[in-house]
Amino acid sequence: MPEDTLQPLSNNIRLLGGILGETIAHFEGKRIFNKVEKLRRHAQKARLGSATAHKDIERELQTLSHNEKYKVAKAFTEFLRLANLCEQVHRIRRRKEYQRTGSNPQRASPLDTFSRLLKAGISRKAVTKALLEVQIELVLTAHPTEAMMPQAIRAYRDLSMCLLKLDSAEPTVFERELIVRDMRAIVIQLWLSGVVRDKKPTPVDEARYGLELAERILWRAVPDFHYLMSAAYKEVVGDMSELYPRPIRFASWMGGDRDGHPGVTAHVTKRVLHETSHAATARYLEAIKLLRHLFVFDRDTRGIRLQKTCQKYLDTMERKLKEFRRGLPKGKTSFTRVEFLALLYDLQKFLQDNGVEDISRGPLQEFIWRVRVFGLCFLKLDIRQSADVHETAIDEILGGKYAGLPEQRRIHMLLKGIRKPPRRRRLSRQSEEVLKTLRLYKDVPLEFLGPYIISMAAKASDMLGVLFLFRAAGVDARVRICPLFETPESLASACKVMDQLYRIPLYHRHAGAQQHIMVGYSDSAKRGGYLNSAWEIYGLQKDLLALGKKHRVHTVFFHGRGGSVARGGGPIETALLALPRPLQARTIRVTEQGEAIDSKFGLPDVAERTMELYLSGFMEAVLSRPQKQPAAWTSAMERLAYRSKSAFRAVVYGEADFMKHYLQLTPTAELGLLKIGSRPGRRKKDGGLESMRAIPWVFGWTQSRTLLPAWLGIAEAMDSEIKAGNLKTLQDMYRRWPFFRSVIDLVEMVVAKADEQVTEYYSALLVEPSLQWLTKDYLDRLARTKKILLKVMKRKKILETSPVLSRSIRIRSPYVDVLNILQAHLLKEYRSLSRPSADLRKTLALTIGGISAGMRNTG
Structure with missing residues (x-):
């Protein structure tokens, strides 16, 4: 610039x-x-x-x-x-x-996106079809990386x-x-x-922050984004008056994520849903009031008929919204987003048929766009719980006869219980809470709730177990069950697990034509380093896409990305263009976490730009032709991933004093002073690195300006390739392969922010002399990483471009x-x-x- x-x-x-x-x-x-x-x-x-x-x-x-x-x-x-x-x-x-x-036009704006796609030889029909089918769901989470109050x-x-x-x-x-x-x-x-919190926020506090973002920012940004998208489409592709795309929507984990968080109960989740719905319907009632003032016509025969019909539509909407609000606490609601939209479309068509279509634009069109995106609850809420909590509940329901069984016996017992739920038993408080949570899927409108996510999923019985628990809770609704594969072991076995599930007719019928699968970047990166994690997840997506095609199931990926590179974060468009092709389902879900929420959605114009970047990157990923990947590239990536993982683990898990040095060098142990999230920093009270959540692990390294999790192991892996005479292959991969380029660019950004002098300063002051050799070792590796990145990128200095x-x-x-x-x-x-x-x-x-x-x- x-x-x-x-x-x-x-x-x-x-x-x-x-x-x-x-x-x-x-x-x-x-x-x-x-x-x-x-x-x-x-x-x-x-x-x-x-x-x-x-x-x-x-x-x-x-x-x-x-x-x-x-x-x-x-x-x-x-x-x-x-x-x-x-x-x-x-x-x-x-x-x-x-x-x-x-x-x-600005790069990745709707005007630029549609123009580039047509110039690339993609037909208007294909662009239109993709725009109508694309669904990008951005899921706001309360992960504790936002330090501001x-x-x-x-x-x-x-x-x-x-x-x-x-x-x-x-x-x-x-x-x-x-x-x-x-x-x-x-x-x-x-x-x-005050700048520092006196106490941690509660889950309800966090949910209210998400709601405030929706009300103050997204409420304004959504119609403006749709207006610019429609205007660009009309200019470049064609008329959009009969088309109703909804490419971007929003959901939340705030008040729904109970993984390792005893404070998130069924009562809390229900309260959050009621508050968000109350806020959304209040906004719609205000919009109806505005339209009443707009729909005032001359008092001649035609004007009286126009006004009377318009007011009748508005009366119906107002009545149904008020009935919905009264019925929600009692679980008695019938009005839906689809019915709401039908009334709005009918009103819009009536105005157009009577020659006053200009009035149907503006406030009425904005109203329609908002209802399409927000529905009746602003932010759809996902529910997440850990597989081990489900296992405990199942074992109690089955009288202690489940936990000790091998996997095949478990599957047999679960299928039997799904077909014929067992009689009720007295359960522990934790297990009863699980069933109360599942009953929310019949106590509140189903459109308020997203998929049920199973963290630490690793076996077919983890998914069937949730189906069993839904039946035990008396819930017959078809709920999307989404496994979260996050550890290296579960990522490695994910294809085998999903293949086993797809072969079970009962599960295949439940999943239908679409299966949501969440991939977690944080835990796999913590266990094997960033480069290995990125390659594992890339390969897993390709394998799961092929498996889905074999079983006639469209795989929808949910990317559990953090704000930092070590947790899967980075520039939006780069990440989307690096997805494996071809994408079967034109739907994707992505988490937006912590401080990333404010940086991407903190102002209406910034939120609009974020939505543009998502739309541009995903449209291009969906429509661009799959690039043939030379076998030499795949082989090189396999070697890079293996060697980087080995080097990463040799340090993080191989050095006996690694954790001792880490806790001395960084303020990880003191992060609790900041009181920035309601969730505990560890999954278990005891344990070392394994039980530590990925967020404090990365946060600590960032404070000391070392940022080790994002680059450790990369220099060793690339150095080995270069010594084997493969530098030109790596340079070609960087120039021509979006996946590899995105990985290298993100690592370049991280090493630019890392600071050897600051890390040395912390070490000299805080680390005992016998451990300071580890600091020197890290900084030598960081210097080597910078040199090797410059060779691969063919540049003279970091951040040259x-x-x-x-x-x-x-x-x-x-x-x-x-x-x-x-x-x-x-x-x-x-x-x-x-x-x-x-x-x-x-x-x-x-x-x-x-x-x-x-x-x-x-x-």
């Missing part, structure tokens, strides 16, 4: 940085303001190569009390968050500039709107002063309010450096005390949140 296009971004950062500085000086005095400025200058000098700058930062920090350190940490944290906000606003600014010029997120959104107002037109001097005044008020509010990201890292690095140095000293003090003070805990927690803001992709 040319420097002149970045000038508005620099201006915004300077403006907000100046307001923040004025606020600090006013409320904290010149001493704190001057300390912050000195620390900032020292950090910038350190980045320019000053040998003494780090010592200068240490000296300045040592002169501060705990309370003053908290204020300094808050200053640097707020600046990083303001920089993030300015970057989001700049994305919107660039998008609007593309839209204004029109002649050169909800009230702060709201304040930053308000600040963003102020910056956009400055852009929207040429404001007068007076108007600009008013906008800047509002911005000062918001920054003051942020400075004077990504100047915007490179500049972003360069701007924020000095501010993150100060927080890292402060955090390292606070960790040393914290660990030396039996009873750390509240001020120390609070300041340490704040540095974790600040570094998280600076690094962006945290967990």
Whole structure:
């Protein structure tokens, strides 16, 4: 991006940085303001190569009390968050500039997508068919990687709107002063309010955050996205007036995910569903009120007939919505999204038939788009529970005769129980809760609920067991059962398990023509490294697609991606274009987690852009012709995956002191101070790395700027290939194979964010001398990884082709450096005390949140 296009971004950062500085000086005095400025200058000098700058930062920090350190940490944290906000606003600014010029559409916008597909030789008929069939479901989860509190997120959104107002037109001097005044008020509010949570959010709190996102952001973004998509289709492909695509929809795990979370009960899930439905129907009732004011015609015969008919439709919708709201708590509802849409379409057609189709556009068309996407509950809720919890419940129902059986005997017993449910027994509290949860599928409208997801699925009996439990709970509805294959062992056996299930007539009938399968990136990457995990999941998808075709079942993949690369995250379009082809089902589900939710959906325009990227990437993946993959590439990937896994495991599982070193080097053990999620950080109270969830595992490495899980093992694997004379093969793979290119590009992004100096600093201060050789070993491997990536990409420096990201890292690095140095000293003090003070805990927690803001992709 040319420097002149970045000038508005620099201006915004300077403006907000100046307001923040004025606020600090006013409320904290010149001493704190001057300390912050000195620390900032020292950090910038350190980045320019000053040998003494780090010592200068240490000296300045040592002169501060705990309370003053908290204020300094808050200053640097707020600046990083303001920089993030300015970057989001700049994305919107660039998008609007593309839209204004029109002649050169933005990459992956609907106009660009449809144009590129037609230029690639894909027929208009094929594009239209794909658009009507494509279904991309984005599933919001409450995974604890968002360090900001909800009230702060709201304040930053308000600040963003102020910056956009400055852009929207040429404001007068007076108007600009008013906008800047509002911005000062918001920054003051942020400075004077708490930054760190006093207590963890509850599952209901998390669900309300998701609902607020739907109400404040998605409610506005969805119709605007559909409008731009329709306009682009009309310009490039043809008329869309008789077409009703719904390519993007939303779901949630907030209040439905009970895997390892005893706080998510059937009562909590039901409460969340009722609250989201109440919010959606309230919005629709407001929309009906707006239409009543719109549908006012002349009092002649024709006008009276038009108005009377329109009001009749609106009366029917209002009555049915109010009946639905009253009946929902009692489980007595009959109104559905389909029926609602039928009334809206009839009203729209009546207006068109009577020559007033212009009135049918605008508010009525927006109403239709919203009902199509949100239905009667805003966010459909998935239910997730662990396979071992189901096994315990089944064993209790069957009188303790199940758990000890071999797999084939289990399957036989389950099939018998599905056909004829056993008599009820007295169950434990946990097992009774399982049945209560399953009964939700008959107590609330089925359209409110997504698939039932089985985490840690590994055997055919895990899926049949859930069918058995549904029958035992008295639920006859056809519920989609979705296994989550996440460990290396379950990924390896997934095809065998699904083949076994498809061969069972009862299960095949239940699944019908479509089977949802969720693949988890986190646990497999934690056990075998990122490269091996990416290849395993790529290969598994190809095998499951072939298996589905054999059994005449369309396989729908649900990708459990995190925000970080080590947990499957990364740029949207890159990930979608790297999917194996051909895709049988034109449906895909993807999780959006933690801090990624706000960065992708935090503002209406940003949410629209995210939807565009998903639509573009998936349309291209669906319609592009499968590329022939040379056998040499597959062989090379097999060797790379095997060697990277071996190298990864040799360090993570082979080094006896690995966990000891990891917990000393990173603040993983202290992450609980941040209170950023309602779910426990471990699946089990005891145990080491195996029981640790992937999020804190990755989050900890990000704090120390090592980011080891995303790159460890890659240098060793590629070095082996290069020594075998296969460098040109790797270079060809990078140039021509979307899957391999996406993997390498994501690793390049991670190593660009990794920082050897910061990791060394943490090690020298926090790691006992006998273990510091491990730090040196990691950093040697990181340096080798960078060199080898440059060879494969045929480049001279990291991020050579990504100047915007490179500049972003360069701007924020000095501010993150100060927080890292402060955090390292606070960790040393914290660990030396039996009873750390509240001020120390609070300041340490704040540095974790600040570094998280600076690094962006945290967990």
